[in-house]
Amino acid sequence: MRATCPGAILLACALGLAAACSTQSHTPGNELEAMRLEITGGDHIRVVTTRRERIGLKITEVRGDRFVGVTLRPRKKETRPKGQPVEVPFEEIALLEVTHRGQKALTASTIAVVTVAAYQVIGEIGVMRAP
Amino acid sequence: MGTAHRAFAIFAGALSLAACGYEQSVLHPRMPLPTLAESEVSCPQLDRAIDRADTVRWVIRDDGGDLESEDEMAGRYLANVLIVAATLAAGMPDYLRDGGHGVLDAVDVRIIALLLIKRERECRARPTAIAGLDDYAMAAALQALQARIEGDEGRAKPMLEERTRLLDGLRVMPPPAPSP
Numbered sequence: 001m002r003a004t005c006p007g008a009i010l011l012a013c014a015l016g017l018a019a020a021c022s023t024q025s026h027t028p029g030n031e032l033e034a035m036r037l038e039i040t041g042g043d044h045i046r047v048v049t050t051r052r053e054r055i056g057l058k059i060t061e062v063r064g065d066r067f068v069g070v071t072l073r074p075r076k077k078e079t080r081p082k083g084q085p086v087e088v089p090f091e092e093i094a095l096l097e098v099t100h101r102g103q104k105a106l107t108a109s110t111i112a113v114v115t116v117a118a119y120q121v122i123g124e125i126g127v128m129r130a131p
Numbered sequence: 132m133g134t135a136h137r138a139f140a141i142f143a144g145a146l147s148l149a150a151c152g153y154e155q156s157v158l159h160p161r162m163p164l165p166t167l168a169e170s171e172v173s174c175p176q177l178d179r180a181i182d183r184a185d186t187v188r189w190v191i192r193d194d195g196g197d198l199e200s201e202d203e204m205a206g207r208y209l210a211n212v213l214i215v216a217a218t219l220a221a222g223m224p225d226y227l228r229d230g231g232h233g234v235l236d237a238v239d240v241r242i243i244a245l246l247l248i249k250r251e252r253e254c255r256a257r258p259t260a261i262a263g264l265d266d267y268a269m270a271a272a273l274q275a276l277q278a279r280i281e282g283d284e285g286r287a288k289p290m291l292e293e294r295t296r297l298l299d300g301l302r303v304m305p306p307p308a309p310s311p
Contacts, residue, residue, distance in 0.1 A: 023158065024158065025157060025158035025159070025160045026160065027160050027162060027183060027184075027187060029169070029180060029183070030176070046157050048157065048186055048187075048190050049186070050179075050182045050183060050185075050186050051304075051305060052186060052189055052304065054156070054157075054190075075156065076156055077156050077193070091179065093183075094182070094183040094184075094186030094187055094190075095157060095160070095183075095186065095187050095190060097157040097158050
């Protein structure tokens, strides 16, 4: 019987990546509250505007009064196609969902994934050398 | 299978189907009551706060959220006692969710509170999508309804449906933004 289990490695990777991302929703009451969310370039956000438009975007820039980015692959009920430039003024945002990719969590999960993978490889070598 | 078991299975199935209609396209937040600071903002800011809360409410409704009467809630709790036990025994614990009731109720209450603050502050009334009713008149109707819901009459289905009907018509929506 082989000691390795690709499923276990995949599961570890999935768990690691899941731990590295966190999704939260916010209802910023004003521009200051939107700024306080500490959204930066590279974050993926989904917003619903007070015009009842749903937009998913990857942030490229945060200006004084708006988010600038490109649209993500549209989810259900989002109408804009992927890859379009888009600007969303803070004052139009009613609901904002953000997926942060935490650097510390990403580092920790990478270490965990490498450890699991190394354990599997060592296990396989041990099985191959066994008489 | 006995009659009682069959009735329960049908009941649980119906509840489960009802809850299945609710699916969050984005995470639905539970909106708080207005803070003291919010009650002191300018009239245009109050209108924007109402529009934001109304949009959150619209998202929840658009995702299938609905209010639960006291009877429906009691039925769900009862069903969950058995569903949790049965699914735990099967190794896949599960239960019936509230179908968006919690978040929808919270945002409804917030909007009503904001409308009442707006009326107290004597800000300019805005028309609603319901003919002959501006948001002052709607605030009065909602206040009376809410007093009954929170009073002896409780969360009866007809009153929740009336609150939903009124709040569904709160805003006259501008035409959709042009696509770039």
